[in-house]
Structures are given as C-alpha cells and as structure tokens.
C-alpha cells in the first residue's frame with residue numbers, strides 16, 4: 208500500500224491555500240486586481256479557483272470570445288507565484304443562450320420549463336448545451352492547458368438537480384432498455400408494476416416521477432434517481448473529454464457538495480482528484496458544544512478521501528459565515544483554524560474558501576470572504592485566514608500522506624435513496640444519515656480512523672465493517688459480507704437491514720434477507736416508535752464485550768429470533784421485554800454483531816466500539832483517554848506520523864499523552880506530556896511511526 212502519494216500537481220508540491228476568485232466582476236475597478244494579488248501574498252494564499260461563473264465574460268455573444276482579462280490574470284498569477292484551478296463555466300450560462308435555444312433550460316418535476324435565471328439549471332441531455340459547453344471548454348483548453356499558472360481543471364460547479372424535459376424522458380427510456388435487456392416484462396417485474404395496475408405495455412408510457420403523476424412505484428423512483436446521477440456524471444465526462452486531450456497531465460476535479468442526488472462514489476471514478484465544499488454551521492448549539500457537527504464533518508472528509516483512498520481537496524469553505532444558512536453566525540475565535548485543519552487531519556491537501564472577495568451586489572454579497580467590502584486586510588477574518596496560511600506553510604511534508612484505516616462504515620447512495628422512499632416504518636423520521644453519523648461518532652470519539660465505503664467495495668482490507676440500516680442489499684453483496692465474516696472479518700449491522708434487493712423488491716423468506724445467515728437471526732417484526740416512547744437496552748451480566756449498564760432505546764425496535772446468535776443485551780420494557788436487542792453470531796473465523804434497536808445515548812456507541820475494536824486489536828491514534836468532544840486523527844508516510852488533536856467540545860480541555868515522544872509542529876519544540884487544548888483548540892504533533 209502506497210502511503211505517500213505525489214502532490215496533486217507537480218507544479219505546486221505544497222499545501223494549497225486559496226479561494227474562489229471572480230476578477231471579472233471587478234473589471235471596471237482596475238485597482239482591485241493589484242490589491243488582491245498583494246493581499247493574497249499577505250494571507251499566505253498560493254492558489255485561486257477562477258472562471259467558475261465566467262461564461263458571459265468569456266463569450267459575451269454567441270461565437271464572440273474575450274480572453275484578455277483571463278490572460279492578464281493568469282500571467283499576473285505566474286509572476287506572483289500564485290496558481291489556479293481553471294473552471295469550465297457550465298455552472299451558469301449566458302442569457303443569449305437561453306433566449307436562442309430554450310431546450311437548454313431545465314424542466315421541473317411539474318413539467319414546467321424554467322425561465323432564464325439562477326444557476327445550475329440546465330438540461331444535462333440537451334445536445335445544444337453539450338455543444339456550447341464543448342466549444343467554450345475547447346477554447347479554454349487550447350489557450351490555457353499548458354499555462355504555467357494552471358494546476359488543474361475545475362469542471363463546472365456543484366453538479367446537481369434533474370431535468371424532466373422530453374429529451375431527458377427519451378434518454379431515460381434508452382437507459383432502461385439497456386439496463387433491462389430491452390425487455391419491458393423484466394422492468395414490470397423489477398418494479399412490481401402489477402400493483403395498482405401500473406403494468407407498462409409500451410416504453411412510451413414510462414415517465415419520470417411527477418407530483419401530479421407517478422410517485423408510488425418505488426423501483427421506478429430508484430431507477431430515475433440512478434438515471435439522473437448517471438446522466439449528470441455522463442455530462443461531467445463530456446466536459447472532461449473536451450479538455451483532457453490538450454494536456455493529459457493536468458488533473459481534473461469537480462467540486463462536490465452535500466447533494467444526495469448524485470452517487471458521488473460513481474462520479475469519483477471519472478476524476479483524478481476528489482474535491483468538496485464543506486459548510487458546517489458551527490456554533491449551532493446553546494452550550495457551544497460542536498461535537499456532533501464535528502463528527503458529521505469528519506465523516507464527510509473521510510468519505511471523500513475514501514473514494515480514491517488518497518488525499519483530497521477542500522475546495523470551498525467559508526472564512527467566516529455563509530449567507531444561505533437559516534442564521535449566519537461568525538466563526539468564534541479559534542474555529543477557523545480548527546475547522547480548516549480538521550480537513551487536513553482527515554486527508555485534505557488544501558484549505559480553500561468561497562470566496563476571496565465579497566461581490567458588490569447580487570445574491571452572494573453577504574457571503575463570507577477573505578476580503579470584505581472595506582477592501583483591506585485589517586480585519587479579524589483576514590487575520591484568521593493569514594494564520595491558517597502560516598500553519599499550512601509549516602505542513603508541506605504532510606502533503607500526499609495517507610490515512611490508513613482498519614474500520615469501514617458502509618454508506619451507499621442506492622440505500623440512501625431507497626430507505627427514504629420506503630413508506631414505513633417511521634415516516635416521521637427514519638434518520639438514515641443521522642444514524643450513520645451516530646455510529647461514526649463513536650469511533651471518532653475514540654480517535655479511530657475510519658474509511659467510508661460502498662457495499663460493492665472490497666471488505667477484506669478492514670478488521671471491522673459497520674453497516675447501519677443497510678436496508679437495500681443485493682444477494683451478491685450479502686454473499687460478500689458473509690464471506691468476509693467467514694474469513695475472519697468482524698461485521699456489525701442494525702435494525703432495518705437486508706429488507707429490499709437492488710430494485711427495491713422485498714427479500715422473501717425472512718429478514719434480514721441475504722444477511723440472515725451472517726447475523727444468525729430472523730427479524731420477524733419491526734416497528735417505529737413515537738418520539739414519546741422509550742424502551743431500553745439492558746446489557747446481560749457477564750456479556751463477552753464486558754459492556755455494562757442500561758441505555759435508552761427509541762424510534763425503531765425490531766423483534767428478532769436467534770438462529771445461532773447469542774444475546775448480549777435485551778429489551779427493557781413493553782411486551783417484548785427480555786427479548787434480544789444486541790446479539791453476536793460466530794461464523795467461520797469471524798463475528799457478526801446485530802443491534803436490533805436504536806440506542807439514544809452517544810456514549811453507548813463509544814463503549815460498544817471501544818469493546819469491539821479492543822477485542823480485534825484495532826489501535827486508536829492515541830493510546831490515552833480522550834474527553835468527549837476531542838478527537839485525534841492521523842496521517843502518515845510510513846516513517847513519520849502527523850497527529851491532529853482537535854477540541855470541539857466548547858470547553859477548555861487537557862489530555863495526558865500516551866508516553867510517546869511528540870514534536871509540536873507549530874512551535875518546533877517537543878510537546879509536553881500534558882496537552883492543553885483551549886476552546887476550539889488544536890495541536891499538530893509529529894511522532895515516529897516506529
């Protein structure tokens with residue numbers, strides 16, 4: 208396994224620090240460019256993402272191009288030692304195009320075509336849009352693919368959304384014909400279409416889901432989501448194809464976001480480097496405790512890193528506040544550095560912002576930026592950014608290092624889509640993502656590195672695989688998990704697993720379907736509980752994990768029968784009091800745990816995973832007790848280990864280190880055995896891997 212990867216660009220083999228930059232908004236203010244370059248250097252910035260929404264500035268009229276401003280910008284960057292991710296501008300198109308070619312405008316679920324406006328609103332199928340994108344991208348690639356300042360392609364911006372136009376409907380039917388071997392009968396069975404007489408007798412009868420049409424055929428909904436994801440990825444591939452050949456060495460990325468409509472794991476396959484935009488709403492809680500949000504953010508960093516199992520880029524984050532969250536809070540002292548370095552701790556080789564300079568007008572004029580409307584560097588936010596610039600400059604040896612993990616959490620888009628569409632058992636909130644995060648948080652609190660993988664990924668590299676609410680699973684993936692456990696792996700599943708197959712048909716013969724033999728249980732019934740209903744998980748005296756105490760169980764409860772598994776804990780109340788709620792099954796060389804109910808307290812998951820990882824010899828990053836809200840993450844090249852200790856608890860904390868010798872990378876001095884962490888505090892420590 209390679210532990211040290213090459214830098215994302217050989218031109219810039221250091222930690223990248225920068226922002227989205229839109230000088231085209233300031234062409235009437237020529238002094239701004241000079242000032243910006245001066246302040247970029249002052250803030251320790253070495254990269255900018257440019258051209259993201261610049262289409263009309265590059266092609267003001269159809270076929271009329273203007274690259275002067277971009278030429279000047281990139282040449283100035285070269286002279287100043289600043290690099291650029293060059294964007295293709297397809298995230299927002301000029302009005303002349305919408306006016307002349309209405310087919311580029313997206314049609315909503317209600318089958319009404321949008322007017323021109325906003326952004327991210329084009330049809331991914333439209334041949335005109337594809338052609339126009341190809342023309343502008345080709346022009347950009349011809350001119351800049353070998354420019355010394357350009358270190359990568361930033362394809363479009365935050366792909367997302369769906370179009371229901373006639374072109375997309377026709378393409379959906381082509382996609383279905385390919386998937387189902389041109390056999391309508393196969394489609395009808397896969398979708399259980401006999402239900403409510405929904406059987407299709409002609410391909411032309413199949414339409415995308417619509418609020419005034421079909422929404423009740425779950426298999427159709429799922430296939431539509433897969434089609435939309437595939438079509439978006441196909442469009443992204445179309446854009447990559449137009450720029451790639453001009454310089455095959457130039458890495459390609461697209462900035463992903465929290466958009467559940469695209470299977471990012473699939474999208475990552477066509478990219479050279481993964482990048483994403485992280486906007487956690489810090490300081491949301493009354494008591495200043497950001498632990499849960501920090502775990503949520505850490506999970507996402509880990510997920511984006513796991514797609515390629517190598518460093519990723521934090522492409523956007525806010526230097527202070529956003530303007531689109533319900534309340535826009537500023538980052539409190541320390542939080543900018545802490546949250547920026549959190550990304551690096553989980554595998555990012557960059558800290559980048561939206562945006563360098565606040566727009567003067569329009570919808571993002573109050574979105575946080577490095578440079579505010581005051582126009583100078585004497586601000587708190589600029590100081591915070593410059594401080595991160597200084598720290599990153601000390602971390603160049605971390606570039607390219609890895610985050611080896613022995614534990615994986617399964618998180619699949621197919622499952623995510625299907626479980627939310629299920630209709631039952633708890634329509635007031637199944638909380639799939641929240642459940643995944645709650646399990647992840649247990650490991651994050653222990654400082655145990657985690658990869659986030661899909662059900663078709665290889666399981667063998669991991670000692671422990673956790674699959675919360677794996678509602679959708681194919682027979683094949685079920686067999687893979689079974690083999691993984693037989694060969695010595697440890698697996699944990701929960702309630703509401705193994706329920707449907709890959710086309711959303713229930714597994715027959717008893718749940719959890721293809722996981723039944725692995726888990727050694729039969730789940731006869733599963734119920735949703737009202738928010739006021741509280742049951743409990745009572746741990747059996749002397750259970751093999753040495754777990755003790757009672758915990759609250761809520762929201763979902765499954766009644767299981769043992770088919771080889773042993774009971775570790777039971778339900779506390781209701782007519783099923785005393786029946787198994789936590790079990791373990793031995794299969795071949797491995798073990799499979801099953802949690803039949805949702806436990807409320809976060810502490811349960813910490814204790815559960817402390818016991819399981821200790822049983823199978825998974826090491827935490829630091830061999831010492833971490834208070835709640837503190838995590839330790841590690842990156843390594845195999846020789847040195849870089850340990851990032853982060854305090855999100857909202858209170859000052861101190862921890863006794865584990866006796867190994869550490870260097871504090873910010874001071875260059877040996878770290879004291881007792882590590883003091885102020886509110887929003889962070890320590891970056893280096894130790895030998897041996």
Ligand SMILES: [Zn+2]
Pocket residue numbers: 313314330331332333370371372373374375
């Ligand atoms: Zn369309």
